[in-house]
Amino acid sequence: MTRKVGASSGSSTRRQHVAPAFRVVAIPAMLALGSVGGIAAEHAGLPWIVGAMGGALAAVLGVLALPSIPTRRATVALLGLGGLAALRHASFAGNDRSWLLVLWAGATMLTLVLVDRADAETVPALEGGAPLANRFAETARVGGVIAVVVVVAAVAFVPTVTDRLGRHVWPGLDPSEANSAGAPSSLHSSGDLSLTTRPRLSAAVVFTVDASRADFWRGSTFDVYQGSSWSSSFRDQLEILGHDRTKVQVAPELYDEGARSGVEFRQTFHVEAAFSEVVFAAPSARLVETDKLLIRSPDGTLRVAGSSSGFGKGAVYTVYSRAMPVTEAKLRAADATPIPTPITEEYAQPPATTPRVAELARQITTGAVTTLDKVRAIEGWLGANTKYSLSAPLSPRGTKDVVDDFLFRSRVGWCEQIASSLVVLARSAGIPARLVTGFVPGTPDALTGRFVVRERDAHAWAEIYFPGIGWQGFDPTASVPLVGNSPSGGSWLTVARRNAVPLAIAAMLVVLLVAATPHVVAARRRRQDRRASWSAGALHRLERAGRKAGRARAPAETPREYARALAERLGDERLVAVGDTLDAALYAASGAPEEDRAVADAVLTSL
Amino acid sequence: MSTSTASETTTGRAGPEGRGPGAALRGGGPGHQGPGDLTLTSIVLFTLGAYGVAAGAATGQEAVVAVGGFAFTLFVVGIVWPIWSLARLQVAVVAPTDATVGDAVELRIGITGRASRLDVRALDPPGMWCRTAAPADGRLPHAAARRGVFRSVRVQLRTSAPLGVFVRTRTVRITLPAPIVVAPRPSVAPAVLQPVPDERVSSGSTLLVPGGGDTVRTVRPYSPGDPARLVHWPTSARRGEIVVREQEPPPALGIAIVVDLRGGAPEVAASLAAGIGTATLAAGGVVWCGTFEDGLPVGETVTDARGLGRRLARAGSGAPAEPPARWPTRVVHA
Numbered sequence: 059m060t061r062k063v064g065a066s067s068g069s070s071t072r073r074q075h076v077a078p079a080f081r082v083v084a085i086p087a088m089l090a091l092g093s094v095g096g097i098a099a100e101h102a103g104l105p106w107i108v109g110a111m112g113g114a115l116a117a118v119l120g121v122l123a124l125p126s127i128p129t130r131r132a133t134v135a136l137l138g139l140g141g142l143a144a145l146r147h148a149s150f151a152g153n154d155r156s157w158l159l160v161l162w163a164g165a166t167m168l169t170l171v172l173v174d175r176a177d178a179e180t181v182p183a184l185e186g187g188a189p190l191a192n193r194f195a196e197t198a199r200v201g202g203v204i205a206v207v208v209v210v211a212a213v214a215f216v217p218t219v220t221d222r223l224g225r226h227v228w229p230g231l232d233p234s235e236a237n238s239a240g241a242p243s244s245l246h247s248s249g250d251l252s253l254t255t256r257p258r259l260s261a262a263v264v265f266t267v268d269a270s271r272a273d274f275w276r277g278s279t280f281d282v283y284q285g286s287s288w289s290s291s292f293r294d295q296l297e298i299l300g301h302d303r304t305k306v307q308v309a310p311e312l313y314d315e316g317a318r319s320g321v322e323f324r325q326t327f328h329v330e331a332a333f334s335e336v337v338f339a340a341p342s343a344r345l346v347e348t349d350k351l352l353i354r355s356p357d358g359t360l361r362v363a364g365s366s367s368g369f370g371k372g373a374v375y376t377v378y379s380r381a382m383p384v385t386e387a388k389l390r391a392a393d394a395t396p397i398p399t400p401i402t403e404e405y406a407q408p409p410a411t412t413p414r415v416a417e418l419a420r421q422i423t424t425g426a427v428t429t430l431d432k433v434r435a436i437e438g439w440l441g442a443n444t445k446y447s448l449s450a451p452l453s454p455r456g457t458k459d460v461v462d463d464f465l466f467r468s469r470v471g472w473c474e475q476i477a478s479s480l481v482v483l484a485r486s487a488g489i490p491a492r493l494v495t496g497f498v499p500g501t502p503d504a505l506t507g508r509f510v511v512r513e514r515d516a517h518a519w520a521e522i523y524f525p526g527i528g529w530q531g532f533d534p535t536a537s538v539p540l541v542g543n544s545p546s547g548g549s550w551l552t553v554a555r556r557n558a559v560p561l562a563i564a565a566m567l568v569v570l571l572v573a574a575t576p577h578v579v580a581a582r583r584r585r586q587d588r589r590a591s592w593s594a595g596a597l598h599r600l601e602r603a604g605r606k607a608g609r610a611r612a613p614a615e616t617p618r619e620y621a622r623a624l625a626e627r628l629g630d631e632r633l634v635a636v637g638d639t640l641d642a643a644l645y646a647a648s649g650a651p652e653e654d655r656a657v658a659d660a661v662l663t664s665l
Numbered sequence: 666m667s668t669s670t671a672s673e674t675t676t677g678r679a680g681p682e683g684r685g686p687g688a689a690l691r692g693g694g695p696g697h698q699g700p701g702d703l704t705l706t707s708i709v710l711f712t713l714g715a716y717g718v719a720a721g722a723a724t725g726q727e728a729v730v731a732v733g734g735f736a737f738t739l740f741v742v743g744i745v746w747p748i749w750s751l752a753r754l755q756v757a758v759v760a761p762t763d764a765t766v767g768d769a770v771e772l773r774i775g776i777t778g779r780a781s782r783l784d785v786r787a788l789d790p791p792g793m794w795c796r797t798a799a800p801a802d803g804r805l806p807h808a809a810a811r812r813g814v815f816r817s818v819r820v821q822l823r824t825s826a827p828l829g830v831f832v833r834t835r836t837v838r839i840t841l842p843a844p845i846v847v848a849p850r851p852s853v854a855p856a857v858l859q860p861v862p863d864e865r866v867s868s869g870s871t872l873l874v875p876g877g878g879d880t881v882r883t884v885r886p887y888s889p890g891d892p893a894r895l896v897h898w899p900t901s902a903r904r905g906e907i908v909v910r911e912q913e914p915p916p917a918l919g920i921a922i923v924v925d926l927r928g929g930a931p932e933v934a935a936s937l938a939a940g941i942g943t944a945t946l947a948a949g950g951v952v953w954c955g956t957f958e959d960g961l962p963v964g965e966t967v968t969d970a971r972g973l974g975r976r977l978a979r980a981g982s983g984a985p986a987e988p989p990a991r992w993p994t995r996v997v998h999a
Contacts, residue, residue, distance in 0.1 A: 130829075131705060138709035141736055145717050148728040156728065163735050167828070170706060170739065174829030178782050178796055184774075185804040187797030190782050199781070200827040203746075207738055 079176035080121070080129045081579065082193075086172060087117035087133055089165035093158040094140045097147045103262075106158070107560035111567070113140070133173045137166055156503050167204060171197045226326055227304045227347045230373025237332035238368065244495065244516035245334040245368075247278055247361040249293040251495060251518075253460040253474055254286050254453055259514040264497065265334065266508040268326040272499035273340035274519060274531055275325075275511065279357045280493040283409040283482055285459045288493050291404070292356045298363055299352045306346040311358035313398045316382030316528030317342035326376040328508070335368035336361050338496055339377040341521075341529060348375035357492075382527045389430040395525035397490060405490035405523060409482050412462045419486035429489055433522055436483045437534045440476055444469045446535060473535040477518040480534045490523035494531065592655055593643035596662060600624070600636065603665040617641055632661045701748070707830040710740040743830025751822055751835045754778035754799055756785075758818055758839045763971060764809040766850040766936075772805040772818065783824040788836065794823070809847045812935055812978055816844040848974025849932065854940030856948035858918035859993035880913040919951025920995055921964075921988035924980050926957070928999030935977050938997040942973045953992060957983030964988065 091113035099109020120136045121129060144162055175193050183189075190196075238246075242258045267275065280288035299306045310317035323340055337343070337352060337360035346352060350373075351363040362368045369375065397406070408416060422439045423432040443465075450470040453463045461482045464475040477493055484491035495518045500511035521529040601611050604624050611620045621637025624630075639658040643650035650658075717733015720726075759773040772787055780799040786792045787807040797803055807818070818841060823834040884897050887907035895909040924938045942952045946969060955964035958979040964986030967973040988994040 134704075134706050134709055137706075138713070141709065141713040141732070144732045145713065145720065145729055148717075148726070148732045159728065159732065163732075167739060170743075170828045170830075174706075174825055174827065175782070177829065178784070178826070181784050181794050181796040184785060184795035184797040184801065185806075186801075187795065187803035188799065188801035190796070190798050196781050196827060200746075204738065204742055207742055208735070211734070211738065 079179045079193075080173070083129070083133055083169055083173045083176055084118050084121040085575075086165045086168035087121050087136060088114040090162050090169055091117040091136060091140045093161040093165060094143045094147070096158045097162075098143050101147045105560060107564060110158075110564065130173055130177055133169060137169060140166065164201070167201060168197055171200050226374065226376040227349060228372065228374035229349050229370075230329055231332075231370035233333040233368055233370040237370065238335075241331060241333040241335075241368075242513055242516070244277070244497070244513070245331060245336055247336045247359075249278075249290045251278075251280055251288040251474070251493070252286065253288070253478060254457070256452060257472075257474075257516055259448065259516065260512070262513045263330045264511050264513055264515070265330055265338065266328045266503070266510050267500065268328070268508050269324070269340070271323075272502070272509060273323070273325070274494075274499065274517070274533070275327075275338040275497045276341050276359065276494055276531075277336040277338050277496040278359050278494070279355075279521065280495070281357070281405055283411065283461075283478070283485075283493075285410060285461075286453070286457060288478065290355065290357070295356050296353045297356075299354050299360075301351070304347045304349055306348060306352050308343050308346060308352075308354055308358070308360065310344065310380070311342060311356065311529075313401050313523075313525075314342060314358065314528035315526055316530075317344065317358060317380050318528075320380035320382040320528070323379045323381065324376065325379065326374060329369040329373040329375075330371060331513075332371050333368050334373075336496075337375065337377070340379045341381055341531065342379055343377045344380050345378040346375060347377075350375070384524075384527055384530060386430060389524055389527065389530065390428045392524040392527050393428045397523065397525045401490050401523050401525075405492055406485060406488055408488075409485045411482050411486065412459050415459070415462050415465060415482060416486040418465060419483040422483065423487040429522065429524065432487055432489060433480070433484060433532055436480055436487075437532065440479060440534045444471065444476060444479070446470075446472060446476065448472050450475075473518045476535045477520045477533070480520045480532065484520070484522060492521050492529075494519050494521050591643075593640060593650075596636075596640055596643070596655075596658060599662045599665075600633075600640070603662065617644060628665075630661075630665075632657075636661050701831055701833045703831055704825065704829055706828065707740060707743065710736045710743065710830060714738075714740050739828060740830060743828035746827060747824045747831055747833035750780045750824055750826065751783065751833050754780060754783075754822060754835075756820055756822070756837050756839055758805075758820060758841060760807075760815075760818060760841050760843075760845045762843050762846060763974070764845055764847045765974065766809055766812050766847055766932075768809045770807050770809050770845070772807050772820075773802070774805045774820065775802045776800055776822075780824060780826070782826045783822055785820060785822050788819040788821055791821070809845070812847050812849045812932060814844050814846050814978055816841055818845075846975050846978045848971075848978045849935035849939045851943040851970075852933075852936040852940035854937060854944055856944035856950060857920040857941060857993070857995060858945065858948055858950045859920060861917045861919045861921075861951055861953075861993065862989070862991045881910045882913045883911050884908040885911050917951050918949070919953070919993075920945050921953040921955065921992040923955040923964075923985050923988055923994060923996040924957075924977065925985050925996060926980055926982045926999045927984075931982060931999040934997045934999040935980060939974060939977050941995060941997070942967065942977075943970045946970055946973065953989060955986035955988055956980035957985045962986035 092110040093113070095109035095111070095113025095116075096106035097109070099112070100106040102109075117136055120132050124132050127135075140162065144159060148159060172193060175190070175196065178190070242260075244257065245264065278290065280290050282289045282291050299308065320342075322344075325340055327338060337346060337348075339346075339360070342358045343360055346360065350367070350369065352360050353363045354360055419436070422435050426432040426435045447470050450468065450472060453460045453468070457463045460475060461479050464471045465479055481491040481493050495516070497511045497515045498517045500509040500515050502508070503510050517533075517535070519531055519533040519535070521531050523529055597617055600617070600621060604611060604620065607624065607628055609624060609627050615623070617640040618637040621633045621640065625633035625637075635654075636658040639650045639654040643655065714733050714735075714737030717729050717736060719733075721728070721730030721733055755777045757775040757777075759775075761770055764770045774785065776783075776785070776797070776799045778799050782796065782798050784794040784796050785805060786794045787805055790808060790810045792805070792807050795803070795805060805820070817838050819836055819838050821834060821836045823832055825832040881897075884900050885908060887896065887901075887909050891909045895912075897908055897910045901907045920941065922938050922942055924934065926934055928934065938954070942954060945952050946967070951966060952973060953964065953966045954973060954976050955962065956976055956979070957963070958976075958981060960983070962983070962985055963976070967976060982999070
């Protein structure tokens with residue numbers, strides 16, 4: 059393979075073999091383009107490993123297999139394309155692949171160092187001068203300096219820059235009707251929740267959240283259980299909220315002390331879905347910064363006003379929520395305060411369910427003293443007697459009470475059945491409860507720190523009313539209830555576990571590549587060496603002819619001896635002269651005469 | 666008095682202008698660079714950085730700003746690093762004291778300070794780039810392109826390390842501990858061997874032609890080491906002791922070369938004078954050289970080719986010294 063190699067001034071375009079130093083460049087270039095290819099693929103809805111492999115392949119071909127372009131230019135052009143792709147996909151719809159961006163950055167820097175180093179090595183060395191430092195030591199030093207610069211810049215400028223750059227409010231794209239129609243039900247505020255349909259749970263990112271801690275992002279609440287669905291009794295009591303520029307004050311829900319006087323918690327939502335009608339927020343929203351007109355439901359939840367209007371892709375809104383910090387002791391102590399009558403009338407009435415469900419509730423909560431204990435008992439019973447499965451069969455057609463069916467027949471369901479069961483059982487036990495839908499916190503992104511929330515993070519859980527505190531979330535589906543601070547979801551380990559198969563494939567490919575590289579390089583070098591001189595080439599041809607004749611050259615056999623042996627074996631006396639010529643070419647100071655070489659070539663060709 | 670005039674096409678460069686500190690060949694010639702050049706990498710990084718920061722700021726997407734900021738960081742580090750790296754280097758050069766135009770001379774260069782890699786070359790004329798790290802001591806090839814006495818050399822350093830974003834070039838003029846005297850390359854010319862006055866020869870500043878003459882001046886007693894062929898047998902027989910002949914020295918032969926560089930082809934003239942003088946000296950002749958140096962006419966006998974070359978290296982445009990009386994003279998005009 060030949061190609062042009064440009065000197066650092068870019069003036070030289072001499073044609074030569076790709077130098078080993080330039081071949082090394084292909085490795086970090088593969089990583090750079092592979093990582094950005096992975097991000098792009100994920101953004102396009104493909105498995106990231108596909109993009110990663112495609113990017114890596116493009117890098118190898120670009121660096122090593124474009125003979126008409128100088129290696130340096132080809133590499134820089136590839137890095138430029140990689141950078142453009144990184145910019146295009148860094149907005150990445152908020153995926154949690156930012157470790158690929160970190161990998162891209164490191165690999166890009168490494169590529170630049172190695173390609174410049176390789177270029178420098180094309181310059182002849184100063185006689186008696188100092189040898190260049192080890193390229194990896196040099197790269198490590200540069201990487202360290204750049205890391206320090208980045209950290210210093212981050213510490214010095216990020217607080218200022220973030221406030222200037224980080225949008226708290228942004229209109230985003232206007233969603234079309236098609237966007238609205240194509241959005242999953244979790245992003246619509248219909249006032250009804252069917253328990254007999256399976257939700258759409260794709261990996262598409264719905265929104266990302268800038269928040270200091272994880273929380274469940276509440277969308278809607280449902281207080282009326284109808285056997286096979288939930289509905290809200292407030293659908294006709296909506297209130298359009300007034301704007302103060304971009305600030306929308308939200309009145310707290312009646313009797314919700316947490317929403318009234320709890321601790322403030324700010325979250326900024328970056329909408330990535332094409333449409334979202336619901337204003338998601340950690341309970342309970344009190345102030346929203348947005349350019350949209352909002353509608354408040356008496357339960358404290360919000361949605362965008364207008365039948366088909368909503369947030370479009372790129373929209374940003376900020377919510378200031380208030381919630382009461384609680385402990386289990388505080389929740390237990392809340393029973394000393396009477397529950398307001400409106401709350402009891404609205405949320406603690408026995409639901410329309412079967413007697414055996416009510417009896418089950420009584421059995422489970424017998425012995426539990428406080429509301430919290432009763433809820434824990436129900437959670438415990440659900441944990442011990444039901445199983446979670448997203449592929450659980452839907453309740454049979456005609457099922458009048460999904461909760462009854464789940465608790466007494468199937469005992470397998472997903473969050474909607476499990477949370478509905480908790481609410482129905484709690485209400486049967488006289489505890490004010492309601493069903494809540496929204497999203498789990500999502501996965502924290504390593505680079506931006508945002509929680510990345512996907513369609514599959516849609517969730518349903520329960521809220522229990524505690525007098526003097528307000529509504530508290532309980533998630534019977536998960537092992538961790540919502541009381542107190544929630545743990546942040548996801549980790550590198552989780553991500554790795556989720557992508558175990560593609561990671562294993564990628565690791566195998568990398569191992570294969572690393573293992574094969576020295577062999578490929580050595581084979582190429584051998585081929586080049588053979589081509590480098592007439593004698594080596596002729597000897598190679600002689601050996602090949604000998605092997606075909608079943609007489610390989612012994613390690614200690616000189617070319618002359620070998621040629622004579624072959625002459626005897628093949629009955630071709632001309633090989634004796636070939637051996638003599640080879641000996642002369644290899645060892646004589648003046649080499650072999652041109653005419654002898656021509657004769658030897660002719661003999662070897664005739665073989 | 667015979668004269669020779671250099672009539673060949675010449676470069677038209679006068680010698681003396683090239684002498685002294687700061688007067689070494691200027692202009693750099695082909696390959697001369699300014700203080701630095703941005704590379705394709707810098708354009709790519711700057712574009713990515715500017716676009717990323719601007720687009721990210723406009724849309725509030727911190728990840729885009731981060732990518733752009735990273736590209737911009739590489740851009741800035743890639744420019745600052747080579748500038749800072751070269752600014753810290755100190756260079757010292759030791760050169761040979763004598764050279765001839767066209768010779769490859771070897772400059773011993775010492776670079777102190779730290780740099781992971783850099784290229785170095787001599788200027789005037791621009792030589793070949795050589796790669797090294799710093800600190801380093803090495804031998805830098807350089808071509809002696811012009812006649813003259815050079816008290817300084819210019820050396821160029823460049824580096825694009827570590828990222829190849831910016832090729833920083835720094836030119837340093839280094840005063841040599843001892844100047845390089847670059848003599849003209851002697852052109853092919855015949856030796857001129859004509860008798861020169863004896864008194865000049867006997868002054869002790871000239872060489873006699875080896876081999877001696879035929880005239881016997883006197884005889885003297887034999888001393889150990891005298892060749893037997895010099896024994897004068899009749900006188901030895903007469904005196905009863907061995908005496909040897911003492912012969913007259915041979916007549917001195919040579920030429921006075923007057924180098925007048927006031928003209929359009931001083932280098933050709935200097936080269937011709939060097940050719941004549943060198944050939945004459947090689948043939949055993951005596952050479953007197955008259956030149957104009959440092960604003961004064963200078964004329965004296967030279968004893969060897971190096972001395973002649975040094976005289977001609979210093980020769981400038983002006984009225985040369987008059988030759989000694991009765992010396993065969995060759996005037997070389999520019």
